[in-house]
Amino acid sequence: MPYKTERRELSSLMVEKVRRCLDSIPLPRSILTDEVVDRLTTLVVVRDYQADQDVVSQGSTSNGIFIIDDGHAEVMTLSGEVIADLSTGDYFGEVSVLYSVPCTATVRSTETCRILLLEEKVNQKLLGNVQVELKMMDWFVGKRYIPVSANMDTGRTVRRMVFNCLKKVQVFREWSDSALRSLVLEINPALIVIYPPGSVVAMTSDPPVIVNVIIRGRAVFCRDDKVTLTEVDIQRDPVVLGEEGILLGLENTIMVRAKTSCQVIPIRVEWIQNIIHDHPSEAGAFWNFWKEKWMAHDKKTSRIHSKYPAYLQFEVVLQLMKQSALFRQCSDRCLYKLCLRGVPREVYPGELVCSKEEYDQHIFVLILKGEAELVTEPALDSEYILGPGQVFCHCDSMESICQVEAVSHCLVVKLTKKDVFGSLESCQDSVLTYPRESEHRLS
Known part of the structure; x- marks a missing residue:
C-alpha cells in the first residue's frame, strides 16, 4: 500500500519538530533566517506510512528532509542489517539535500508512521545552492551516522567517530590525542558493534575484562531477575558500561539489553593496558589517578552494597541522577x-x-x-x-x-x-x- 500524502495546517508540536530540525542542520544563520524557517514550516507535507514501508532507499534520488512526527523507523544497509533506530522528533534525508548525493541508507518504518516532509523542490527554491558549513564526514561524525554507501570513506569516518565519543568518556577525557588514537587503533575486529533489539549487551556476573561504550540507541538496565532498574536513550553523551568493574576488579551486577539497535564501542582491558604501558604520562598517569579516586570512594564491601549490588552499580546511579529534573543540565x-x-x-x-x-x-x-x-x-x-x-x-x-x-x-x-x-x-x-x-x- 503506498503512503498517504496531504497538505494541512501543522499543530504547534509539529511546527516545533520542524524548527528543531532546521535549527540543527549546518547552514549559515544568514541563510536560514527566522523568516525562511517560518516559510518552510508552512510548506511541509504530511505523509502516513504503514509498517514495513521504505521511506527512502539507499542509492535513490533525494525527496527532501523527513521528520518523524509519530512512530518508529529503522536505518538499514542494502543487506538488510539495521544500524540505527529512529523515533519521534528524529529526522533523516538531510545528507542528500545538503550534500547533493543519493540517499546514503534505507529507512524503513517499523510501525505506522506520520512523517513531516520538507520536499527537495521546496528546499532548493528557498535555500538555493547554499554552501554547507560542515564537510559531509564531519556531519556524519557529529551525528554518529555509520556510513554504508560508496560516497564515504567508512574506515576513516568510523575511526573519527569513535575517537570523538571516547573523548567524552570520563576516564579517557584527559588522555592525549596521540594516546587516544592509539587506543582506537587497538580496537578490533570491529570498532563499532551493532546490537539488534532484544540482544544482551552485558550480562550479570560478566568478568571485569571489557568496557562497552554505547554511542547510539536505547537500552534497558535490569537486575538478573529482569526487574527494570532504568532505561537509557543515548542521544548526546555516550553511556559507559564496565568502567567500575575494571577500575575496582568487580564483576558486573546488572543485565543490559538493547531496546532498539544499539551502536557499541567494545574496549578490552588488555588494549587499555597496552596504551598505558606505551603512553605512561599521556594516559597511564590519568588512568591511575581515576583508579586511586575510585579506590578511595569504594564502599562495595559494605552490607548495603552486598544486599543491593544492582541498584548501587555506578552506571545505574549515574543514569538515574542524569534523568532527574534537578540534575538534567549537569554534565x-x-x-x-x-x-x-x-x-x-x-x-x-x-x-x-x-x-x-x-x-x-x-x-x-x-x-x-x-x-x-x-x-x-x-x-x-x-x-x-x-x-x-x-x-x-x-x-x-x-x-x-x-x-x-x-x-x-x-x-x-x-x-x-x-x-x-x-x-x-x-x-x-x-x-x-x-x-x-x-x-x-x-x-
Whole structure:
C-alpha cells in the first residue's frame, strides 16, 4: 500500500519538530533566517506510512528532509542489517539535500508512521545552492551516522567517530590525542558493534575484562531477575558500561539489553593496558589517578552494597541522577563526581528518608527504590510522593517545615550541600534545574 500524502495546517508540536530540525542542520544563520524557517514550516507535507514501508532507499534520488512526527523507523544497509533506530522528533534525508548525493541508507518504518516532509523542490527554491558549513564526514561524525554507501570513506569516518565519543568518556577525557588514537587503533575486529533489539549487551556476573561504550540507541538496565532498574536513550553523551568493574576488579551486577539497535564501542582491558604501558604520562598517569579516586570512594564491601549490588552499580546511579529534573543540565563529569561521593541508605516504611535537620542542612536525596512522601508543617493541600529517579532537596521559598517519610521499603543516595555545590563549582557547564516554586523542588 503506498503512503498517504496531504497538505494541512501543522499543530504547534509539529511546527516545533520542524524548527528543531532546521535549527540543527549546518547552514549559515544568514541563510536560514527566522523568516525562511517560518516559510518552510508552512510548506511541509504530511505523509502516513504503514509498517514495513521504505521511506527512502539507499542509492535513490533525494525527496527532501523527513521528520518523524509519530512512530518508529529503522536505518538499514542494502543487506538488510539495521544500524540505527529512529523515533519521534528524529529526522533523516538531510545528507542528500545538503550534500547533493543519493540517499546514503534505507529507512524503513517499523510501525505506522506520520512523517513531516520538507520536499527537495521546496528546499532548493528557498535555500538555493547554499554552501554547507560542515564537510559531509564531519556531519556524519557529529551525528554518529555509520556510513554504508560508496560516497564515504567508512574506515576513516568510523575511526573519527569513535575517537570523538571516547573523548567524552570520563576516564579517557584527559588522555592525549596521540594516546587516544592509539587506543582506537587497538580496537578490533570491529570498532563499532551493532546490537539488534532484544540482544544482551552485558550480562550479570560478566568478568571485569571489557568496557562497552554505547554511542547510539536505547537500552534497558535490569537486575538478573529482569526487574527494570532504568532505561537509557543515548542521544548526546555516550553511556559507559564496565568502567567500575575494571577500575575496582568487580564483576558486573546488572543485565543490559538493547531496546532498539544499539551502536557499541567494545574496549578490552588488555588494549587499555597496552596504551598505558606505551603512553605512561599521556594516559597511564590519568588512568591511575581515576583508579586511586575510585579506590578511595569504594564502599562495595559494605552490607548495603552486598544486599543491593544492582541498584548501587555506578552506571545505574549515574543514569538515574542524569534523568532527574534537578540534575538534567549537569554534565556527565559533574554527575560522575557526585556519584562517587553519594552515600547509600536503606529506609523502612514509616522511617524518615530526610529528617527536618537534614532538610535544614540542605541534604540532597535521590530515590533508587521504593516510594517516599513529603510531610510538612502546616500540611499541604495535596500529597507529594517521590519515586525512583526523583530527587528531593531544600527549598528556600517554601515556608513549611519539611521532612520525607518512607511509604515503602526505600533505597536512597544522599549528598551533602558541600558535595553538590563543590561539584558544580568545578564544572562550570553544569547548573541545577529547580522546578517552579509550586512544585516544591521535587524533581
